Amino acid sequence: QVQLVESGGGLVQAGGSLRLSCAVSGRTFGSYVMGWFRQAPGKEREYVATVTWIGGSTLYTDSVKGRFTISRDYAKKVVYLQMNSLKPEDTAVYYCAAETGVGSIRSAEYDYWGQGTQVTVSS
Numbered sequence: 001q002v003q004l005v006e007s008g009g010g011l012v013q014a015g016g017s018l019r020l021s022c023a024v025s026g027r028t029f030g031s032y033v034m035g036w037f038r039q040a041p042g043k044e045r046e047y048v049a050t051v052t053w054i055g056g057s058t059l060y061t062d063s064v065k066g067r068f069t070i071s072r073d074y075a076k077k078v079v080y081l082q083m084n085s086l087k088p089e090d091t092a093v094y095y096c097a098a099e100t101g102v103g104s105i106r107s108a109e110y111d112y113w114g115q116g117t118q119v120t121v122s123s
Contacts, residue, residue, distance in 0.1 A: 002026035002112045004096045009117030012086055016121070020081040022096030022114060030054065033103040034079045035110060036070060038092035038119075045095070047105040051079060059103055064090075086121045093118050 008020040022034065036048040049060045049070040058070050069082040079096060094117050097110035104110070 002029055002032060002098050004098060004112055004114035006094065006096045006114040006117040009094060009119045011120045011122065014086060014088055014121055014123050016086050017082070017084045018086065018119060020083070020094055020096075020117060020119070022079040022081075024077045024079065024098070029077060029098070030074070032098035032100055032112075034070075034072060035097045035099065035103065036079075036081045037095045037097055037107055037110075038090075039095070039116075040089075040092040043092075045107045046092075047107070048094070049081065050103040050105075052103065057103075059105075061105070083119070086119075088121045088123045091119060091121050 003025045005023045030053045033052050035050040037045050039045040047061050051058050051070045051072050067085045072079045096114040098112040099110040
């Protein structure tokens, strides 16, 4: 069993930055691949990025490459999403998720989800 708790969302102007955190608990957390997804009003949940606990391999969706950075602190059991150069289209609820595979971009592959944190980017 894995529990995920996100924090760090808020309201920011376009061009600004936010850092999201995902605190992970559970004895086997290291065997999971961690992902960030987002869901805007009226839209489907969208893949953002993934990171592995071992090795720290990362993957990003094209729309955030060069602006967002996913990272993890194994000792603290926290996954981060540093978001720079934010745009109004980044406005969404951001979710942290964990899956036992190799890092899918499909939300259906993920076993555990946090409650989400709202990110609002004003123009």
